[in-house]
Amino acid sequence: MTKEIALGSAPDLRRIYATAALRRGNASGTLPDVRYSRAGVRVDVDDLVAYSRVCHFPVATSLPLTYPHLIAFPLQMVVMSGDRFPLPLLGAVHLENRIEAVRPIDVDERLDVSVWAQDLRPHTRGRQVDLVSEVAVRGEVVWRGVSTYLSRGTEQPAAQTSELPSREQPAAVIGGPRWRLGEGTGRAYAAVSGDWNPIHVHALTARPLGFPSAIAHGMYSYARVLASLGPRLPESGLTSRVWFRKPVRLPSTVRLRTAFEPTRTLSLLEGATGEIEHAVVENTW
């Protein structure tokens, strides 16, 4: 039977990261049957404004599509740093993310957040797992997020991988936004998200983990894409998916190209000259 653990306050992510290196993950092949939750979470407006500025969302009454992920993320970290969690937290790679927005969430609504892990399965480069986050208001689920993380390990060539959408672009698309992401981008996002994962903070902290420079948070790049699409996406009944391809090394310049269809957008976040594919974002409604 699922064990429910209710937390009274947001867990301290810095403490989790500080001790993460000590946890190697439990080699077992099963996920602990546990859900962590927080009830009646209130959005801090100052935090929301800071996040919105960093990600270029307008400050508005309803939350940015990605904002509930920020609230759920500390609970994800608690799940993944648990003693019985089968994968090591440090070095986990965010592969994909999926958000279903049932309806917009108002800044003054009290949110019941619960997070659990499911679907531990092989990946060609190791094992992957889904961290599911649900946000409910007065018993009604209004937002659901699924973050898929990879833990590199034994290669499993036969493993099934999630299929990317076709990336054909209409010929009419000739420009599109281009953003300069400075060296401090990871720290700026860490400051508003609490995600101080050392691979994002500084080249010096990223190098021991195998990256020549700091890399941008995937959820930051994704948020920038959604913020740029802005009013062209509906607020209700939206399913948004992102596939993180090659990390954005900081500093760098990226460009966004989007194809618009009546009930779908498909965006590619690429290096400035299109030489690297950083992320594929698909929105459907």
Add this chain to the structure above:
Amino acid sequence: MASQPTPRAPRRVAVLGGNRIPFARSNGPYAKASNQDMLTAAVDGLVARHGLAGERLGEVVAGAVLKHSRDFNLTRETVLGTCLDPRTPAYDIQQACGTGLEAAILVSNKIALGQVDAGVAGGVDSASDAPIAVSEGLRQTLLAANRARSAGERAKALAGLRPAHLVPAIPENVEPRTGLSMGEHMALTAAQWGISREAQDELAAASHQHLAAAYDRGFFDDLVTPFLGVSRDTNLRPDSSVEKLSTLKPVFGRGDGATMTAGNSTPLTDGASAVLLASEEWAAEHRLTPLAWFVDAETAAVDYVHGDEGLLMAPAYAVPRLLARNGLSLQDFDFYEIHEAFAATVLTTLKAWEDADFCKARLGLDEPLGSIDRSRLNVNGSSLAAGHPFAATGGRIVASLAKQLKEEAGGGRGLISICAAGGQGVVAILEA
């Protein structure tokens, strides 16, 4: 029950004259002149030329694209420094490079409705005396300190200062939503439409030659007032030629397809312009002869953010709407003033109007608008030669076209087309 007032029929609006200071390349002779200095000089020259000293006008409308926060009331402050009656009201507008023409539209509309009888429309920009802002970090820190209610809170706020905050924020010529400069946007559109380097250089050379010829025959004698020792636009190269322009290296775009150079793109420029508009009755009372009538105008905008349309293509959409409303074809004009933001802008716009697919798919027209007689285009030079102080360009064009129609051609019809940042375009029709 009170009787209903009879609606007044719109009145014809006359362009009575214009005045500008010579335009100067940035960081040149006007480097230390402020927007207010230059706009005052342009308006005062206009006032002197038309004998309006001490006159209370209906309004003065002007603006600047690059504007200091202290200049929140730039135009009203300018009026107070001119020879106009200080009881002349004024307000600022800003529509990027469309500012000057949009100001003329606003004044014209009030005159047409009988709300004012006469007014001045203008614009000014200094790329030299540009505002520099404190960094966002310093600004937020100072605002937090300002909100603090105690010395302790203030000290805590100021403790957030970092050395990096002291680096100032200098205005950038980029579109906020795309991060691309206007030139980079134009290069994408030019490549999409296959605009050749040679065609761009030809247009640029013609602009210089036409402007120089206009100065030489005295065309600008009553349109330009010298300022700070400058009597001609400093960007003007009378001996410009396709051969000389062809030696310049491209500055926008990439690789073999890069065609846009400093020679076929407008330079950053300082300058100001103003136009006098009035009703027929007011003109007659003041013994001023109309140069032309401000007939109609249209603005359009395109969705350029995700590349659906080129940043500077909005005039291509505005013109057919204006033509349709006035029952005119593109060929029903004696003169065309298409603002040369870049030579490629003009050529792309003309090519789009000739393109059956574009006109059908994008403009919803069964037939393309067609070609124009290129000998009627920018006959007294345009922004490539004169330079382009953003908000001052509209006033330059309205005054020059009005005079061209009246005094050089003895009547006729002219079309003005100006592209603007943010994917906007402002177009207008003058008749004499």
